[in-house]
Amino acid sequence: MIKKKMTTAFFALTMATGMLLTGCGGEEQAATKTKKEAAKSDEPVTLQFWDENAGPARTPVWEEVIKRFEEKNPNINVEYVGIPNSSAKSKYDAAIAADDMPDIGSVQTTWLPEFSIREALLPLDSHFEKSDISKKINPSATGVNKKITQDGKLYGIPYAQNLDALWIRTDWFEQASVQEPKTWDEFFTVIEKMRDQANNRYGFTIRGGAGASFTIQRAMFAYSGLDFFDKNGKTNINDPKHVEFVEKYFSYYDKLTPKSDITNGYKEMIAGFDTGVVAMVHHNPGSYGEHNKALPAGSYKLIPLPTTEKGQYVAEGGNAVNLAIFKSTEHADEAWKFVEFVNSEEAQSYWNQQTGQIPTNSDVLDDKWVQDAQHIKTAFEVYNNPDTKLYEPPFYLPDYRAILDGVVDPGVQAVMSGKMSAKDFLDEWAKAIEDSKAKYDQTFKK
Amino acid sequence: MFTANKKVDKLLTLYLPLTMLLSFTIFPIYWTLNTAFKPEGDIVKRPLQYMPINPTTENFVTAWTNVGFATFFKNSLIVGVSTVLVVLVCSTLSGYALSRYQFKGKRSFMIMLLCTQFIPRAMMIIPLFVIFKNLGLISNPLSLIITYTAIEIPFTTILMSGFISNVPKELEEAAVIDGCTKLQALRFVVFPLLLPGIVATGVFTFIYTWNEFLIALMLTNQQSKFTLPVGLSTMMGEFSINYGALAAGSVIALIPAVILFAYAQKHLVNGMGGAVKG
Numbered sequence: 001m002i003k004k005k006m007t008t009a010f011f012a013l014t015m016a017t018g019m020l021l022t023g024c025g026g027e028e029q030a031a032t033k034t035k036k037e038a039a040k041s042d043e044p045v046t047l048q049f050w051d052e053n054a055g056p057a058r059t060p061v062w063e064e065v066i067k068r069f070e071e072k073n074p075n076i077n078v079e080y081v082g083i084p085n086s087s088a089k090s091k092y093d094a095a096i097a098a099d100d101m102p103d104i105g106s107v108q109t110t111w112l113p114e115f116s117i118r119e120a121l122l123p124l125d126s127h128f129e130k131s132d133i134s135k136k137i138n139p140s141a142t143g144v145n146k147k148i149t150q151d152g153k154l155y156g157i158p159y160a161q162n163l164d165a166l167w168i169r170t171d172w173f174e175q176a177s178v179q180e181p182k183t184w185d186e187f188f189t190v191i192e193k194m195r196d197q198a199n200n201r202y203g204f205t206i207r208g209g210a211g212a213s214f215t216i217q218r219a220m221f222a223y224s225g226l227d228f229f230d231k232n233g234k235t236n237i238n239d240p241k242h243v244e245f246v247e248k249y250f251s252y253y254d255k256l257t258p259k260s261d262i263t264n265g266y267k268e269m270i271a272g273f274d275t276g277v278v279a280m281v282h283h284n285p286g287s288y289g290e291h292n293k294a295l296p297a298g299s300y301k302l303i304p305l306p307t308t309e310k311g312q313y314v315a316e317g318g319n320a321v322n323l324a325i326f327k328s329t330e331h332a333d334e335a336w337k338f339v340e341f342v343n344s345e346e347a348q349s350y351w352n353q354q355t356g357q358i359p360t361n362s363d364v365l366d367d368k369w370v371q372d373a374q375h376i377k378t379a380f381e382v383y384n385n386p387d388t389k390l391y392e393p394p395f396y397l398p399d400y401r402a403i404l405d406g407v408v409d410p411g412v413q414a415v416m417s418g419k420m421s422a423k424d425f426l427d428e429w430a431k432a433i434e435d436s437k438a439k440y441d442q443t444f445k446k
Numbered sequence: 447m448f449t450a451n452k453k454v455d456k457l458l459t460l461y462l463p464l465t466m467l468l469s470f471t472i473f474p475i476y477w478t479l480n481t482a483f484k485p486e487g488d489i490v491k492r493p494l495q496y497m498p499i500n501p502t503t504e505n506f507v508t509a510w511t512n513v514g515f516a517t518f519f520k521n522s523l524i525v526g527v528s529t530v531l532v533v534l535v536c537s538t539l540s541g542y543a544l545s546r547y548q549f550k551g552k553r554s555f556m557i558m559l560l561c562t563q564f565i566p567r568a569m570m571i572i573p574l575f576v577i578f579k580n581l582g583l584i585s586n587p588l589s590l591i592i593t594y595t596a597i598e599i600p601f602t603t604i605l606m607s608g609f610i611s612n613v614p615k616e617l618e619e620a621a622v623i624d625g626c627t628k629l630q631a632l633r634f635v636v637f638p639l640l641l642p643g644i645v646a647t648g649v650f651t652f653i654y655t656w657n658e659f660l661i662a663l664m665l666t667n668q669q670s671k672f673t674l675p676v677g678l679s680t681m682m683g684e685f686s687i688n689y690g691a692l693a694a695g696s697v698i699a700l701i702p703a704v705i706l707f708a709y710a711q712k713h714l715v716n717g718m719g720g721a722v723k724g
Contacts, residue, residue: 055687
């Protein structure tokens with residue numbers, strides 16, 4: 001009797017678990033089936049779109065863009081998948097390795113060369129040339145995207161660009177009668193002047209944690225005005241000017257900037273500015289939404305990074321985010337329709353206004369919100385200045401990002417903690433770049 | 447004098463360290479709760495508010511309805527409960543075999559089980575992705591259940607074999623002499639004594655599946671199939687963080703774990719302490 005009860009209980013448990021699991025699987029199988037069946041052109045098509053920077057600010061904006069697209073294209077359904085920014089590259093890597101990619105993905109410029117070498121992306125040249133958006137999208141942004149790929153093809157259409165700049169607390173500057181810094185010398189003087197021990201305020205916060213490599217690279221080149229490589233193909237990373245800058249920049253750590261800077265990622269750095277601890281922060285227009293929430297209007301603004309000795313602005317070429325179509329898609333034409341829509345005046349204007357990024361579609365530049373948004377206008381002033389120098393990092397090196405994450409980020413912390421000299425750090429960084437470039441040149445017989 | 451000294455000693459050696467430890471542990475939870483009940487504008491406002499001045503449940507509503515935590519919660523529950531069930535059945539049976547039977551290569555088998563725990567999870571991502579893609583199980587909770595079960599079984603088997611070894615073999619033999627079959631002896635004699643161990647193993651497994659992020663993110667390509675940790679991470683964009691909803695989501699994610707611990711606390715302490723003594 002007991003044996004029978006136990007056997008019944010065991011089978012019931014097994015069946016319940018089985019039913020639960022089969023229930024979960026049924027929906028997925030149905031979805032896969034639908035995807036395959038939908039390959040016929042006259043039937044509804046579902047496109048999967050991966051957002052590489054999902055978050056409370058961007059996800060609803062993408063959902064609205066997708067809604068507007070679906071209204072105009074009732075046969076195309078776009079399924080949004082938001083991926084947290086910190087894990088997005090790994091997620092794409094795994095998907096490419098397993099050949100299970102989305103139809104469309106939002107990808108950073110630095111990923112394009114690697115993804116194209118891995119033959120994960122569809123070249124978009126012919127689609128782009130035939131489309132009206134080819135006359136509107138910033139040619140320098142698409143030019144960089146072509147230049148950095150091994151075969152010179154266009155794999156990503158930039159829908160937003162960015163620019164490193166300084167957010168400053170204008171109210172504190174006024175109180176202290178300090179002028180906005182225009183040169184790097186003035187920048188360092190301002191850091192000293194804005195230190196207010198009584199109120200626990202600092203003039204600046206250094207990014208020492210995740211993403212420190214981007215900040216220091218852009219600051220260094222903005223200071224020197226050099227190209228990434230010299231005429232002989234040797235990198236300028238460890239040029240004496242950069243050594244001089246890095247030494248001075250990090251010498252302020254823990255004396256005139258907060259001790260916690262050594263672990264500063266984006267969140268910590270912006271929180272320092274938004275909670276009234278620091279007077280200046282090196283970031284980009286993208287953090288506008290955060291400042292807008294935390295600080296009173298008129299108490300902060302965006303100013304360009306200081307100029308070189310020659311008075312020249314410097315910006316990093318390819319500081320953009322793109323839409324790419326993955327090779328595995330069964331619906332390339334429908335996917336292109338989505339890419340085209342996102343880059344239309346309507347969608348770019350809405351998306352960039354909501355996220356505080358800089359549009360790449362020239363038609364958007366005349367929109368009232370662009371004229372009224374101080375941070376966007378500042379960014380345009382830099383990009384539209386004929387003397388602005390664009391330096392181009394070697395995004396095409398497959399190791400480029402790995403060097404930034406694996407050599408530069410830890411190197412910054414080593415310099416900040418006094419375990420490494422600025423020169424040794426820059427020499428190590430330069431060597432990593434040159435080794436990687438030599439390997440690349442050898443592979444592709446440049 | 448002696449009593450006063452004893453009191454001071456107790457204060458310094460017992461109450462003070464315990465209070466410090468408790469404050470250290472409780473503070474993040476208190477701050478999460480404090481943030482969860484604050485309106486968005488008050489969260490980063492200076493001076494800091496140590497208690498919400500304008501308390502609101504808006505963040506919970508946002509997290510549960512707008513952000514989709516109800517779905518993430520359901521997904522996590524399905525994965526967690528299913529994994530615990532499978533792990534408990536498998537690890538109890540295999541733990542029993544390891545504890546009660548002598549067989550050739552038993553020691554090597556135990557070492558192999560332990561070795562599986564040293565494989566970095568990140569190394570398994572791409573092979574797992576390929577396997578589950580070929581099985582058509584990407585974005586299917588079954589892929590997570592299978593993976594978590596495979597990851598957890600070696601450790602929980604060793605854990606269970608330890609608990610089972612603490613149950614005197616003589617009790618089983620006595621039950622068999624009294625007319626029980628082997629299964630009945632297991633069901634009526636061994637399992638009741640193993641309850642603290644089963645609870646400890648179950649809680650341990652559940653907490654792992656409830657908190658696991660990397661594998662869940664990699665094997666799920668549909669928003670509607672995200673588990674809680676993956677859902678929580680989408681609250682943190684590169685340029686924006688919804689602190690209120692994030693805190694509310696964390697509180698929601700904490701609830702099952704707290705309930706589970708409150709219920710299982712007694713068994714857990716007994717279980718971790720080595721189950722029954724012979």
